[in-house]
Amino acid sequence: MKFTCEKAVLVSAISVASRTVAQKSAIAALEGIHIHAGARLRLSGYNLETGITVTAPADIQEEGACVMPARLFFEIVRKLPDETVSVSVDENYQVSIRCGISSFTITAMDAENYPELPDVEYDNAVEIPQRALKDLISGTIFSVSENQARPVHTGCLFEVEEESVTMVAVDGYRLALRRFLPEAPTGRTLKFVAPAAALKEVEKILADADEPAKFTLGSKHILFEVGDATLVCRLLEGEFLDWRRVVPTGSPIQLTANVSQLTACIERVGLIVSEKVKSPVRCTFSENSGDFRTVTTIGAAHDVCPLAGDGKDLEIGFNCRYLLDALRAVPDEETVLELSNGLSPIVMTPTDGGKRYAYMVLPVRLKES
Numbered sequence: 477m478k479f480t481c482e483k484a485v486l487v488s489a490i491s492v493a494s495r496t497v498a499q500k501s502a503i504a505a506l507e508g509i510h511i512h513a514g515a516r517l518r519l520s521g522y523n524l525e526t527g528i529t530v531t532a533p534a535d536i537q538e539e540g541a542c543v544m545p546a547r548l549f550f551e552i553v554r555k556l557p558d559e560t561v562s563v564s565v566d567e568n569y570q571v572s573i574r575c576g577i578s579s580f581t582i583t584a585m586d587a588e589n590y591p592e593l594p595d596v597e598y599d600n601a602v603e604i605p606q607r608a609l610k611d612l613i614s615g616t617i618f619s620v621s622e623n624q625a626r627p628v629h630t631g632c633l634f635e636v637e638e639e640s641v642t643m644v645a646v647d648g649y650r651l652a653l654r655r656f657l658p659e660a661p662t663g664r665t666l667k668f669v670a671p672a673a674a675l676k677e678v679e680k681i682l683a684d685a686d687e688p689a690k691f692t693l694g695s696k697h698i699l700f701e702v703g704d705a706t707l708v709c710r711l712l713e714g715e716f717l718d719w720r721r722v723v724p725t726g727s728p729i730q731l732t733a734n735v736s737q738l739t740a741c742i743e744r745v746g747l748i749v750s751e752k753v754k755s756p757v758r759c760t761f762s763e764n765s766g767d768f769r770t771v772t773t774i775g776a777a778h779d780v781c782p783l784a785g786d787g788k789d790l791e792i793g794f795n796c797r798y799l800l801d802a803l804r805a806v807p808d809e810e811t812v813l814e815l816s817n818g819l820s821p822i823v824m825t826p827t828d829g830g831k832r833y834a835y836m837v838l839p840v841r842l843k844e845s
Contacts, residue, residue, distance in 0.1 A: 481517060495528055498523040501524075509546045545582065569585060608641075610684065641658065670712070678702065683703070732811070746770065755771060759791070760789065763785075790817065
């Protein structure tokens with residue numbers, strides 16, 4: 477195998493492919509990057525759960541394949557001069573890397589030992605803008621569960637309907653929902669759960685642009701296509717929470733809040749709360765204002781935030797971090813806070829009554845003042 481490639485292009489391709497290289501594996505080849513030089517240069521990383529393949533423009537002099545030691549190959553190429561990189565591999569898998577006056581010789585592995593990535597048919601892909609998919613992932617993934625007792629909740633639920641693409645994440649204490657409304661019907665009806673670890677990698681690949689991203693559902697895997705990169709991962713199996721039954725509707729108390737003002741207020745009262753020193757934020761919602769207090773062994777904090785509406789002097793407690801996570805994910809300047817009583821969750825929804833997002837946080841039982 478022999479090819480030449482611009483250093484910046486090769487560094488970018490290695491960086492993307494190496495994200496799913498196994499750190500430690502009984503299969504030694506999985507700790508490397510699979511490189512195939514054919515019609516184009518193709519680099520793959522795979523950890524038996526998630527695999528990324530990225531193609532890069534290169535001048536292929538001799539076709540072939542091998543498995544490069546991922547970390548060493550990346551560090552060598554990254555530190556080379558900003559010129560064209562030449563890579564050649566002989567029949568004994570001795571690799572020669574040259575760039576300018578710099579040269580390295582390392583040892584690769586036989587590509588025959590590299591497991592094949594799962595095959596997913598490319599037919600009937602759902603296509604949405606990269607920016608929209610990125611917003612769906614970033615707006616929900618913080619709410620996935622880390623509890624392996626319910627593996628299905630360690631991922632995000634995708635629901636594709638004719639007029640919408642919805643993502644939902646839950647962890648037992650909160651729920652995050654984001655919805656994209658495409659201009660044209662999707663032509664598909666799908667429902668699946670993708671693991672959070674894989675979605676984090678998809679999010680890194682996605683650009684904040686209107687170029688299309690595609691995802692295709694297989695029998696046991698989901699394939700994402702983003703530009704020159706593809707990511708395939710195993711689906712999570714199990715019964716996902718029926719979120720439509722748990723998100724309250726028609727709440728009697730509805731307050732409109734400026735998101736940045738409310739976020740700053742909660743951040744201030746949360747300064748004396750930490751992982752070691754936990755305490756809920758005590759919220760009292762009255763007419764056109766919200767009163768927020770925390771008391772810990774460190775001290776006490778108090779702040780007031782203007783709101784629009786009558787909170788009917790409702791007192792309720794929340795985990796400070798969960799409340800902040802939801803507020804930071806709200807994509808609007810203002811949001812509606814929907815409340816019922818001191819034991820029911822708070823739900824943040826759009827002020828226009830739309831269904832673009834919903835963030836629900838369960839309350840914490842407060843001790844008597």
